[in-house]
Amino acid sequence: MSHAFSSLDELGEGPGFRKIRKPLGVTAFGVNALVLPSGHEGFPHYHDSQDELYFVHRGRVKVDVAGESRELGEGGLFHVEAATPRSISNPFEEEAIVYVVGGKDGYVERDGHLVDPADLERRASFG
Numbered sequence: 001m002s003h004a005f006s007s008l009d010e011l012g013e014g015p016g017f018r019k020i021r022k023p024l025g026v027t028a029f030g031v032n033a034l035v036l037p038s039g040h041e042g043f044p045h046y047h048d049s050q051d052e053l054y055f056v057h058r059g060r061v062k063v064d065v066a067g068e069s070r071e072l073g074e075g076g077l078f079h080v081e082a083a084t085p086r087s088i089s090n091p092f093e094e095e096a097i098v099y100v101v102g103g104k105d106g107y108v109e110r111d112g113h114l115v116d117p118a119d120l121e122r123r124a125s126f127g
Contacts (some may be wrong), residue, residue: 006075008033008097015040015095023118031041036061042087053114054078059096062089087099 004024011018011033018033019025027107031048036042043063056076063078065086067124072078080086082104090096114120 002078006125008035019102030100032100033057034098034100035095036088036090038090038093040090040096042083042089044087046085047102049082049104051081051104052086053081053101054080055099055101057097057099059090059094060092061096061098062091063087064089 001049006024008018011020011023012035015035015037018035020031020033021029035060044064054072056072056074056075058074059104060071060073061076063072063086065078065080065084070078077122088098114123
């Protein structure tokens with residue numbers, strides 16, 4: 001499949017994991033959404049080989065990692081290496097939605113190409 005569309009509402013309801021990878025046919029990396037209800041206490045966990053990047057889409061969460069506790073609001077980001085124990089909680093009054101992307105074996109170098117060379121000047125000014 002060359003592309004797919006969906007929404008969190010189409011992928012499930014209520015709190016918990018919304019599996020994104022399989023329904024959308026993503027094979028290059030792992031990706032899930034976490035819908036965390038108010039008062040949710042996270043589960044300390046780690047991975048064997050998958051680093052993770054967390055992005056707070058809605059609400060606020062508390063991240064506990066390596067003896068540090070940090071609050072992240074909408075737009076907040078948190079990266080953690082695979083073997084580092086971490087926990088994501090929602091001690092706040094509103095629901096939180098967090099996207100989690102996982103992967104291993106490094107960065108794929110910049111390999112994007114414009115379809116229309118006439119867009120080059122506009123792309124360069126975009127930053």
